[in-house]
Amino acid sequence: MSKALERREKLRADLILSAERMIAGRGLAGLKTRDLAREIGCANGAVYNLVADVDELILRVGSRTLLRLDEALGAAERAGEPSPQETLVRIAIAYCDFAAENLQLWRALFEHRMEADKVLPDWSINDQLQLFRHIYQPLAMLFPKRSREELGITARSLFSAVHGMVALGLEQKLVAVPLPALRREIAGLVRAMVHGLIARDTDAESPGTR
Template sequence: MSKALERREKLRSDLILAAERMIADRGLAGLKTRDLAREIGCANGAVYNLVADVDELILRVGSRTLLRLDDALSAAENAAVPSPRGTLVRIAIAYCDFAAENLELWRALFEHRMAADKIVPDWSIDDQMQPFRHIYKPLALLLPKRSPEELGITARSLFSAVHGMVALGLEQKLVAVPLPALRDEIAVLVRAMLDGLVARAD
């Protein structure tokens, strides 16, 4: 790799890390390319020599957030748990804890909207789908008669239910729920959903 290319890659990495810090501190709405350029020591226009546009920059930060989420879910999945139900409960609570600990970066995953005519790149879609495998595997053990397509839908439905509780529970308004209580309620919800799914499958 040439020196010029090395410098560009270093600057690009610095840009993504700076954007990550800015979103963590200010939220997605506080992301300003002029401030990023100043922080990494380049001209404002040079930012667009490092990434195609702000959408790509946000997606790159999102991929880093998703990778850390994936690590957290892997740790929950690999912990000593006696059953697929227990695994899914731990995964759900790990998701809640990750969101609470990385609130603005987690929110940015869902707040970011691209223009209707823009296509989300394949690398970003792949990164977004990775965490679902943690839900899919224990569900497959609980519901062995379901097809892969059915399991995929069930995994997304279970995620949506947990995500909704986390999103509302962590909202810093009237519906905010203390984290210990939110964790308990999520565990109750996941167990109830799984009991119902298994009962219907019998």
């Protein structure tokens, strides 16, 4: 690699790290390319020689956040008893803890909106979809007769329920919930949802059930 390419790659890495720190400290609305350029020592316009636009920069930061979330969920999977139900509980609590510890970066994953005519790049979509395997795998063990499509819908539904509790619980407003209580409520929600899904499948398989 030439010296010029090495310098560009270093500047690009520095830009993404600086953007990550800025979002973590100020939130997504506080991301300013002029401040980033000053921090990494380049002209403001040179930022767009390193990334296509601000959308790409935010998505690159998001990929780093998703990678760390992936690692946190993987650690939670391996941290306790192997029963699929309790694995789902640990994953949900790990998601809550990660959001609380990385609040602005986590919020940025959901606050960022691209223009209607812009397509989300494949690498960003893949980064997001990879996370669902943590939910999908325990569900596949609990419901071996379900199709991949059915399991995918259940995984997204379970995530939506947990995400909603986390998003509301961590709001620094009237609906805020102390973290220990939020963790308990999330564990209860996941167990209740899994019990309900198991009961529904059992009823559907019972003779004479309509």
